[in-house]
Amino acid sequence: MKKILITGALGQIGSELTATLRHIYGTDNVVATDIKRTVREVSESGPFEILDVTDGTTMLNIASQYQVDTIIHLAALLSAKAEEQPLLAWNLNMNGLINALEIAKERNCQFFTPSSIGAFGPATPKDMTPQDTLMRPTTMYGVNKVAGELLADYYFHKYGVDTRGLRFPGLISYVTPPGGGTTDYAVEIYHEALNCGKYTCYLNKGTYLDMMYMPDALQAIVDLMEADPAKLSHRNSFNVTAMSFDPEQVATEIKKHLPHFNISYKIDPIRQAIADSWPNSLDASIAKEEWGFKTHYDLASMTVDMLEKLNYNRPIAS
Ligand code: SER
Numbered sequence: 001m002k003k004i005l006i007t008g009a010l011g012q013i014g015s016e017l018t019a020t021l022r023h024i025y026g027t028d029n030v031v032a033t034d035i036k037r038t039v040r041e042v043s044e045s046g047p048f049e050i051l052d053v054t055d056g057t058t059m060l061n062i063a064s065q066y067q068v069d070t071i072i073h074l075a076a077l078l079s080a081k082a083e084e085q086p087l088l089a090w091n092l093n094m095n096g097l098i099n100a101l102e103i104a105k106e107r108n109c110q111f112f113t114p115s116s117i118g119a120f121g122p123a124t125p126k127d128m129t130p131q132d133t134l135m136r137p138t139t140m141y142g143v144n145k146v147a148g149e150l151l152a153d154y155y156f157h158k159y160g161v162d163t164r165g166l167r168f169p170g171l172i173s174y175v176t177p178p179g180g181g182t183t184d185y186a187v188e189i190y191h192e193a194l195n196c197g198k199y200t201c202y203l204n205k206g207t208y209l210d211m212m213y214m215p216d217a218l219q220a221i222v223d224l225m226e227a228d229p230a231k232l233s234h235r236n237s238f239n240v241t242a243m244s245f246d247p248e249q250v251a252t253e254i255k256k257h258l259p260h261f262n263i264s265y266k267i268d269p270i271r272q273a274i275a276d277s278w279p280n281s282l283d284a285s286i287a288k289e290e291w292g293f294k295t296h297y298d299l300a301s302m303t304v305d306m307l308e309k310l311n312y313n314r315p316i317a318s
Helices: 013-027 056-065 078-085 086-107 140-159 184-193 214-226 247-255 269-276 283-292 299-310
Strands: 004-007 030-034 049-050 068-071 109-112 162-164 165-167 170-172 199-200 209-213 243-245 262-265
Touching: 004 013, 004 056, 013 030, 013 247, 030 056, 056 086, 068 086, 078 086, 078 140, 078 269, 086 109, 086 140, 140 162, 162 199, 165 214, 170 184, 170 214, 184 199, 184 247, 184 299, 209 214, 209 299, 214 283, 243 247, 243 299, 247 262, 247 299
Parallel strands: 004 030, 004 068, 030 049, 068 109, 109 162, 170 209, 199 262
Antiparallel strands: 209 243
16 A cells, blocks of 8 residues: 655645545545645645655655655646746755655655656747657746756666656646646636636737646546556656647637637736747657556536536536
């Protein structure tokens, strides 16, 4: 039975992943940690500890106290926030990661941390971006993600730590809002469509980015962590994606259910520049080959589910 430590457990991925892992592996076997106690369902539904990931001593104490054998390291600043505060991003994203890797080495833990489409840069091939390709990101977040992928590979090759990772696209969920990412519009648009019937988008039409619905992202983490290590030639990190769209396409899909919905544009130059430096679409074939990556939701089925789940009172006809 796994005994799992999750950092950043109250964040966008963590608050749902904690519940999923508690369901699979047992509540007491999943220790959630975060810098503060904000999401009560997570912090009160099983073991929870306050942890600032830049404090390696406390992280080690918690890992030892609960005898963990798996670390899922999620605590990080997302792309737009990292661009506003690059030094904070470097400190949190890199020192947090190396603390977690050191503990994985000490305790011989299996290890997962997410990378991102943000690891790619403007010189990367934009369409069907291959698994192994040129990576010269121009954002602090991207620099952190590439360094993180290399660091996780280093701990595997040098110390034999079973490190694994996924390059996530924008993640869309009806449960927890993202915070400070470039792909956040793809979540906000559903909330605003239901609340106001209109949405002002900070990315321009024609800005294509990869996306994935949260249930598929959670399943991908579980499947990768359960994958036979003998089959993994790559480890940190696999390209994964479920769909690629621009704001107009989401708006068109929403209009099928809410015909009066209207999208307009007010471009945020910082987030637009970040999005323009990222791929239009990823090639996830290596993840499919090595550990059977699959998704269930496309834009149409995700839109039906998002609108249904967000709109408790009014069932949406599909
Ligand atoms: N969703 C993330 C962001 O926009 C990408 O990894 O920062």
